[in-house]
Amino acid sequence: MLRSVPFARTLDISFEKVEPGFALCRMPDRADLHNHLGGPHAGALFTLAESASGAAMLATFGDQLSRATPLAVDAAIRYVKLAMGEVVAEARLRASREEVVAGLDAGERPEFDVTVEIRTADGTPVSEMTVAWTLRPNR
Numbered sequence: 001m002l003r004s005v006p007f008a009r010t011l012d013i014s015f016e017k018v019e020p021g022f023a024l025c026r027m028p029d030r031a032d033l034h035n036h037l038g039g040p041h042a043g044a045l046f047t048l049a050e051s052a053s054g055a056a057m058l059a060t061f062g063d064q065l066s067r068a069t070p071l072a073v074d075a076a077i078r079y080v081k082l083a084m085g086e087v088v089a090e091a092r093l094r095a096s097r098e099e100v101v102a103g104l105d106a107g108e109r110p111e112f113d114v115t116v117e118i119r120t121a122d123g124t125p126v127s128e129m130t131v132a133w134t135l136r137p138n139r
Helices: 042-064 097-105
Strands: 014-019 022-027 068-079 087-093 111-120 125-137
Touching (some): 042 068, 042 087
Antiparallel strands (some): 014 022
16 A cells, blocks of 8 residues: 555555455654644545545455556545544445446446544544545556
């Protein structure tokens, strides 16, 4: 992930656990990533969550990259509580791998959601995000 998405390195995002349909990522507390309240900037939280969603997606569909290109097509984030300190993002695929691959097999451009919960290191929820992904067939 860090090779294919270099921007994630800028935020020191670490990929703690990645498996089909799931990813757990962590972003350290760094002063240069803070907002005016002293917590992680909204853009940093967005990037953490989007990176986690991409890892969960790639762990599920990485074997399809020879015939399709993954693209995020939409994202919605909700900030529910001020984040302070280190944060973690837990992403889960909300689609059946079989259905998505069947869509590719049928020549479609399947779309599917990955939901992400962002929490502080002690487990307090601070943000929720849904990223809609597509697998665009290569021509």
